[in-house]
Amino acid sequence: MFDFSFLLSYNIYGEVNMDIKEKLEILTDGAKYDASCSSSGSNRSGKFGSTNRSGICHSFTKDGRCISLLKILLTNCCIFDCKYCINRKSNNIKRAIFSPEEICYITINFYKRNYIEGLFLSSGIIKSPDYTMNFLIQTIELLRKKYHFSGYIHAKAIPGASPSLIKRLGSLVDRMSANIELPTQESLKLLAPNKNNENIHKIMNYVKNNRGKNFVPAGQSTQMIIGATKETDYDIMKKSSSMYENYNLKRVFYSAYISVNKDNLLPTLKIPPLKREHRLYEADWLLRYYNFRVEDLLDSENPNFNILVDPKASWALKHLDNFPKEVNVCSYEELLRIPGIGVTSAKRIIKYRRHFKLTFKDLKNMGVVLKRAQYFITCDNKFYINSTYLNKSFIEANLVIDNDIKALPYGEQLQLF
């Protein structure tokens, strides 16, 4: 059995033998700020459970995020004191710790009732990174070996743990991630003095070099906090792009900063910068699936995204001389750069236009958003709208109005140009 006596020195306010329901509440509350919840990319099947290559969402929370994994912490006790984190050492909050058996018990029973797709296990750091890592490994090993669980498991790698432990954990899970948290070393130093950028990069590098069928098959991801420090969108996107290139990451998650702690190093935001987060996700997609480079979207003179127009439309407005494109002849790469045409509809256009000449009606049927694409395309050399008005300010004004302003979270202020 695990010896919990050391916990007495970590200002635990609850009891170790606290009710399991109360533990679940405390340890969910501490884990909820992690954005990642995907369950895709792995194809596992065994005595008990399976994974689905495209991932399955089991429920949606009131904030509209998907629940597919049981997202919990092993413990919210932590020896680190990261300024932005709810679980930091100096916070006076209720602390709890799960035993490995308790986690298995909840996971298996939730799984059998089809509440969840698997487990997302993270942890505060107790004693030392290696010690915490061992604790994680022991839990997941129990789940995989004793209970033969072959559902999805996403585990956090603890920065600073030794490579042999990372290897063991990686061979048990589907996805492993280490959070970079802040885009630059300086910010990290300021807000998370115990964390070291290099340790995180070491983990990513290790995972990248060893990934395979039996080691982190669903790949790795990371997360950055948006709006806690003064970095521009340009800094953030440069960091993301370099991580995609260097470590083959599946995803970078962006998490709008929510003030959970008071600290004079932290900004006081009443409302998290959700619109900015949204723009970063859009740009992230452009990098991964649309062959855009960061330099196409931002530069040091315009280091932030336009809140009113999405990144792809902004790019198109800046390069109006490239348009209109004739959808019946232009290449896949060109199609991808047209606002209102996504990866799916671009692929369809390529697939179908070999067999018949496309009309605007066909485009609509294929899922092209004509509301946005109409200013940038011709079909059979015809425009969808009267082309005499097509100039930058006309298009821009129309796109801004179409940009669903209602979708903004309540109370968020629009920043005009």
Next chain:
Amino acid sequence: MQDIYIYNNTFKGLLCLIYELLQKKIKPYNIKGLDYTPNLFDNLIKLNLKYDGDIIQKFIEEFGNYNFKIIYYVYLSLNAKKEIIIYYYLKNYYNYYRNLPYMRNLKCVDEALKISKKVSAECHKFKGFTRFKKLKNNVYYAEINPDNDILELLSIHFKRRLKNEFWLINDVNRKIISMYNKKDFEIIPSGNWQFKLETSEEENIFLEMWQQFYETVSIKERENLACRRNFMPKKYWKYIEEVKKEL
């Protein structure tokens, strides 16, 4: 008069009928199931059909795996015109052969692809939204209310996932039930059976924990109910434990 051809409400029956119509080059005004109520101008025709051999195998050989999957998914849908869409889809196969699925400017192809996509999308949703309860006799029981007839597709998924449990999935809308005995599942009509459902004692513990997890994991500052409704339409909430009480 409008010639309405009637089939016996089974997939095989529909295939036999369409096969016959295509062979004899008959153009039906419509194709309907047994429960169709005719109007004044309808001329109902019931053919005496016989096909020796496996009609499904025949169709797969004739039209290919992909097209067969499309028409099967269309058949599972709730769409009122599904039979005639399938007929025209298959009829056009002889004009375009393997290029058929690319002819999206044809109404029947466009509709068929859209409907089959809808069915598979709903099935995917229910892979997540199905909620099992453990009964006293260790059987896991779930009730679902999908629009389309996805029970078979869903059962294939759960056969892989919960292979060492006994489970039942009850499609409340269609009154059919899928039963799994740790080897294979069978779908039978549940009629007006009254199920005596005694849930196991531990059931409430997990349900409470799950509901509490659901409440806790949401971030208050980011609340966005419209977004949630978008992903999890209210029509499904009746059998989803954690949101049921919000209805």
